[in-house]
Amino acid sequence: MAPMLFFPTRKSKVTAPAKAQAAPAARERGPGPRGWGGRGGGAAALVPSVREYRGTTVQVCGLWPFSSGTSSPMIGVPLGRHEETQATVCCDPISWFQRARLISNPSAFILGKPGLGKSTLVRRMMLGLSGQGVHPLVLGDLKGEHVDAVAALGGQVIELGRGRGYLNILDPGQAVEAAGLLEEQGHHDAAVRVRADAHGRRLTMVVSLITISRNSPPTDQEQTILDRALRVLDETFDGVPVLKDLLDVITAAPAELRQVALDRGDKSVYLKETRALEATLLGLTGGGKLGEIFSRQTTNPMRRDRAVVFDVSSIDETETDLQAAVLLACWSYGFGTVNVANALADAGLESRRNYFVVLDELWRALRAGKGMVDRVDALTRLNRSVGVGQVMISHTMSDLLALPAEEDRMKARGFVERSGMVICGGLPASEMPLLTAAIPLSRQEQQKLISWQDPPAWDSRGGDVEPPGRGKFLIKVGGRPGIPVKIGLTSIEASLNDTNMRWNALAETLLEPGTSGLAGDGAL
Template sequence: MAITKKRRTTKVAAPKKEPVVRPERPGLRGWLGRGRGESFYVQQPDEWRGTTVQVCGLWPFAIGTGTPMVGVPLGRHIYTGATVCCDPISWFQRAKLISNPSVFVLGKPGLGKSTIIRRMATGLAGYGVMPLVLGDLKPDYVDLINAMGGQIITLGRGRGYLNVLDPGEAVEAAARLREEGFEKEAAQVMADAHGRRHTIVSALLTIIRQQPPTDREETILDRALKWLDENHDGVPVLGDLLRVIQVGPQEVREVALDRGIDERYKAITEHLEASLIGLVGGGRLGETFARPTTNPMRRDRPVVYDVSAIDDSDMDLQAATLLACWSAGFGTVNVANALADAGLEPRRHYFVILDELWRALRAGRGMVDRVDALTRLNRQRGVGMAMISHTMSDLLALPSEDDRMKAKGFVERSGMVICGGLPSAEMPQLTSAVPFSNAEQDLLIGWQDPPEWDPATGREAEPPGRGKFLVKVGGRPGIPVNVELTAVELQVSDTNKLWHDQSRVGRRSRRSLTEEVVA
């Protein structure tokens, strides 16, 4: 019998398993707890735009865009990155978002007011709308219009003249209308030309005197202009109007109520005669408006009136030139519309740009009425308008309460209001014309902050509000947009050329000086 030795075994305890420590994960609103970044609202996701073919596979995450996609692409929504399209003509005619094809732009200098209007003008030109810049003081639009193959009209002391009594193309258009049997339309064209000439002469007298002409003087001017149209050969100038009032034809004497007494007529017209002599004989306004027009405006191409040669210190001449350009421009638009209504020419749409509006309004008491009379166009005419100023204070810094309320009405009646950076003091005046929420006001105030100083380069950084604007339509929430220029636009949007030229001259001078020292 075999005896087997029982093998001795020992039990070894299995190693204890360490508990699995899973990394902590944030909740739906971030890391909870004090100082851990908890968010009390859900962040808005970024948006991308694509066609229905491209995004159909992303269902149910594809939604309609939150910003209008009709009109000129201005830039991207500041918060969502979505494309923002906007211009007064497209929003009025196609999208039906506004009831008046006009835009008023407000913002501090250097933040890009002219840039956003240039973007609109460029895009509208692609749609077949011709931009008309009726007075470029800096100049901001000359390079753009030149690149479009448009007409550049230069005005200034000794540089060009604009005859305010020139009816422009109205006489030729009226003759064409009569030949085609449109007698009523021809009469309307001539009546409009007469009214605009009368308005601009009264405006020039207002600038000279710092107060508007009297009712009697207005009537005398009206009758004298009609006498010139009936008895003068060719295009009259202000000197011809002065001679008519000095001679005093019977029709003019009758409205002057001289009672047949020559001394009484001279006394009545003495003040008016003296003011006209100032316009003709080289007073504060020089001879800019007293000579024949050097470069008549065309209606079939983009146009810019380059008045940058007029110094900023010559406020009266600047205001008078702007008004004269506006009068000539709107007269040309009316002629084009009259011919198109009669079927004699194709319909042309225009985008009229009125920059530095505040300069004309401050020229004298009653100028708001003159500007309003010059700029009123029927919205069915297919004419969009852009008015540009710095702040509401510019519009409300007028001596007369009536003028201040009418100037404020320019903003209230605009189809849309686009605001750049504005100081906090402007908010009460701005919100009285257009409603802005507290968040929108804070946004505008933040955009007007000064730029930071970069110690590495020794230069100022770009201002925080440059290129940023808030598009407001009535009481709707504003659309914040960031305008970024393309490489082509940068070539025609440089408003600091003189500084660049000065820098290049300085570099050349320093280089030549160094070469002389080395030699």
């Protein structure tokens, strides 16, 4: 039942009709905005505003002719009200792809200046989709903004950082258990695919760590040696190996590795080919800038039956290499778990699960190191085939186009162009040429986005004055007109959406009576 707006009429007070008739020329011109003017015209002295009511088609179907459709989508997570018609706007990439058929790709890209509610909008989608049976996955929360929301949903919070938690990149996760279950049920081909996917993800992560550590990728021969070493490790090692075990296999120089190293029976050739590789792996296992988090067994294995957030907020922003490595590990681990869930569901051993992947602070992830753009690019192209909806969050188009390599900048702009929907908050005027090159925006829509990025009004008393664009977003799908929506928070959501927790704690301290600080009406 689509909501409709209808406008009941009122009787207007008019002046008493004059006895004289209006001139024929005035009659030919027609009435003005307030009715017939002139002598005997009876123009209205007061034009009352029309009161608007809102109801469903069942409630107002008999009203005629003063009704009109609101044209706001009603399928998906309720985000807020239309800024102009006050109609409810429902939106999320999974519902608009799966149920409403409004977009062809279950993904969204959110742009907007800091402090205007981007993370709040994503949390609203997470909460709504969780109620519909979709599991949110925050694969790398760099600021810790989504931890409280996932915890409130009864989800799993996985802390990663120096001395906080560890993630073994050689851990196949649930792949071994799932492959064994598939073989027991006679699904041998599916079991082979699950094991192959787990092997490929572990190899990719080892290569990625070496690339970040060296600032250059390993050679083709080194990658071949790593691939064979992992296979030897799986055949001979009892339990879950770590990087130190992989290094021991390479150091032991078994016949399988010497064969792929092409040493021709001369072990000195093998030692020369693996010297640099052993040095890099030794740095990864001995601590260093990357090894501490990845050199031990996984402290908190990921589950596939609930919401999950990887809390990596303890990693300092200056440690860009470590951030890049952790994010890659979280993405690999998370999508490996999704692959296991899909394999079991395809075999009829589990119910089908859909996931909502959140890539927040994307600009920081892309700048963290080499290989990040390609990894995100692969994720954005495969989300529909693996049954995963995703949302990516960044500040501006300039952040995406500030990458050093031209090919990376083109790929980053493709993230916006390929997204099923683009949701824009307040943006500066300098962003409009870059944004309109990716998605069409009318002049009115551009002006609306520019007006939303203005700062709040001056208030010398220290009151909480919101910026004019806080909580306001424009939903764009292709060339269709944008839907401006204003998000309103419930009392429970307000307690989960404090992204300035440390600043607010300081403000409360300064405002306490009897404390020293710049608080009070007379403070300077």
